[in-house]
Amino acid sequence: MNYDRIIRAVLATMALVAVSGLALIAVFVFKEGLPIIFRVGGKEFFLSSDWHPSEGRFGILAMMAGSLMVTAGAMVIGVIFGLGCAIVITQFCPRGLAMVLKPAIELLAGIPSVVFGFMGVIILVPLIRGYLGGPGLSVLAASVVLGIMVLPTVTSISVDALQAVPRAYLEGSLALGATRWQTTHMVILRAAKSGILTAFILGMGRAIGETMAVIMVAGNSLALPRSLLDPVRTLTSNIALEMGYATGEHRQALFATGATLFAIIMVLNTIALMVSRRGARRYSKK
Amino acid sequence: MKTEWVFAYKRGKTCLSVFLAVIIVVLLALLEVGCKERGQQEVSVIGSTSIQPFAELLGEEFHKKHPGTNIVVQGGGSTAGLQALASGIADIGMCSRPLSSEEANVFVPIVIARDGLAIVVHPNNPIKALTLQQVHKIFSGQITNWKELGGNDQGVRLIMREEGSGTREAFVKLVMGKMRVSPKALVQESNGAVKELVKSDPAGIGYMSLGLVGGEVKALIIDGVTPVCSEVAAARYPLSRPFLLVVKTQPQPSVQEFIDFVLSPEGQRTLEMEGLVRAK
Numbered sequence: 001m002n003y004d005r006i007i008r009a010v011l012a013t014m015a016l017v018a019v020s021g022l023a024l025i026a027v028f029v030f031k032e033g034l035p036i037i038f039r040v041g042g043k044e045f046f047l048s049s050d051w052h053p054s055e056g057r058f059g060i061l062a063m064m065a066g067s068l069m070v071t072a073g074a075m076v077i078g079v080i081f082g083l084g085c086a087i088v089i090t091q092f093c094p095r096g097l098a099m100v101l102k103p104a105i106e107l108l109a110g111i112p113s114v115v116f117g118f119m120g121v122i123i124l125v126p127l128i129r130g131y132l133g134g135p136g137l138s139v140l141a142a143s144v145v146l147g148i149m150v151l152p153t154v155t156s157i158s159v160d161a162l163q164a165v166p167r168a169y170l171e172g173s174l175a176l177g178a179t180r181w182q183t184t185h186m187v188i189l190r191a192a193k194s195g196i197l198t199a200f201i202l203g204m205g206r207a208i209g210e211t212m213a214v215i216m217v218a219g220n221s222l223a224l225p226r227s228l229l230d231p232v233r234t235l236t237s238n239i240a241l242e243m244g245y246a247t248g249e250h251r252q253a254l255f256a257t258g259a260t261l262f263a264i265i266m267v268l269n270t271i272a273l274m275v276s277r278r279g280a281r282r283y284s285k286k
Numbered sequence: 287m288k289t290e291w292v293f294a295y296k297r298g299k300t301c302l303s304v305f306l307a308v309i310i311v312v313l314l315a316l317l318e319v320g321c322k323e324r325g326q327q328e329v330s331v332i333g334s335t336s337i338q339p340f341a342e343l344l345g346e347e348f349h350k351k352h353p354g355t356n357i358v359v360q361g362g363g364s365t366a367g368l369q370a371l372a373s374g375i376a377d378i379g380m381c382s383r384p385l386s387s388e389e390a391n392v393f394v395p396i397v398i399a400r401d402g403l404a405i406v407v408h409p410n411n412p413i414k415a416l417t418l419q420q421v422h423k424i425f426s427g428q429i430t431n432w433k434e435l436g437g438n439d440q441g442v443r444l445i446m447r448e449e450g451s452g453t454r455e456a457f458v459k460l461v462m463g464k465m466r467v468s469p470k471a472l473v474q475e476s477n478g479a480v481k482e483l484v485k486s487d488p489a490g491i492g493y494m495s496l497g498l499v500g501g502e503v504k505a506l507i508i509d510g511v512t513p514v515c516s517e518v519a520a521a522r523y524p525l526s527r528p529f530l531l532v533v534k535t536q537p538q539p540s541v542q543e544f545i546d547f548v549l550s551p552e553g554q555r556t557l558e559m560e561g562l563v564r565a566k
Contacts, residue, residue, distance in 0.1 A: 052466070053449050126486055135443050135487065137472055220448070220473035231472050241448040241475050247366050250450070 033256035049224050053250040060257055062224040066232035067208055073143025074150055074207040082154030090162040091184050109152035117216030120145040134229030137219030145213050150203035161195020162188060197276040201269055208265060211236040235261040327540050332360045333367020333380030334452040337529050340560055341380055348547050355540050364452045377541045379532035382452030395530045398548050399562040402496030402518040403456055403525040404505035408488045413437045415507035418524055421461050427468030444471035445480050445492030456527040457493050497561025518563045
């Protein structure tokens, strides 16, 4: 009994340490970052893309646009291929193949992001430069690399969601004369919707937060991107690129960049959660 | 059923013991390291990331000769290094640009080497030479096509270093003056990344430390002077910058020893072999 109590205390301490660590990081980021936003003015900080730290100009509009564009592109690629994979694995392929496919895709998650970035620079960037024009380092390159990086997350969680759909749904639908595809998109996908949305959220979190691979393939230029072939700098790459040297206001502005990213991720997650809840409720009412 | 429970319980217990043991070992190891450090002298060198690799190399060589002194080298940028020196965190600052007049009042700069700044393009680019004025116009966005310089009909792709890099600071100071760099410029975070990009992009132009150019990219002749070490040493090549170690007016003996080592023929030879130009 005594032993149990010790274990409980140890585990509680660990949980507390982990959670308070996270909370402290959040507090620190906002404490360091918010003052400069007030000093520079929210309008200047969020709505200008004039980033010249040495001249005291801090405008992050182009980077916010960059982060959102790259993440959106990555999610288009990640969801199309990830969900496609998940459907094939759970519905349309022989069990033996599925047992090879799923671990193979999950293995992708273990590859360090630098490697993805390096592959992007060596293979993808010259292809884009050669066939589509522009500098090659671009929104498109970053989206493709990130899209591949979120594949394992999106696929494996979607597979779990699809497999969790009760077998009775499948059998019922097939018994009513629906084809396999009709069953999949009209019954299984809808029943698994909230799980698939979770996959989407986690994938998005990974995409918007990824730094190393993006620095390598996105070009990091400060201009507002006008097409998919323009280079772009994301919020994360801005922090990573300049943190090493930054002091004073510049450093604070980078923390403010981090705080902005924090806020954007929270907003996106909240929206996604709300959508999934509303969807789930409507579905259950029917 | 019952046996399974007991088994799981026992396994849990072993896991926990192993876990605690690991923690204790790690703590002991940290303690051990802490004790070891105490007996030794430490010289902390902070600043420019351009000088950092050279300083690390020199630090290792120095440590071989003076095992009692550890040279601890950290990056952070030239300006950050000077701030660390002022606040007493660093014993020596590394600075890859000349000191400003206020800084020169407080600190003592010691030139340990000179480094050229090479303007590099793709090896197939027909352009061989540019004037400083042309480089200025290219990077400020006034010249946007190689055709205007007598090259191929192709847009110019600018490649910069990130804000705060010593190489960037030197470039901006020597070439751009008060003029801003075009915001369309790509930004890469190391000499290596700039080189990789220029090597693969026929329209690219960038700048990097002369010591790191190698054969895969073409360094341009600037104002009629070929970018080689001898021209930098003779102060004919227009784009060169000093590598400084910066100290306070009364350095400690161990600090002085390290600086003497860097300026000694041995230290200077090391720097020269790494592609820099001797200070003397």
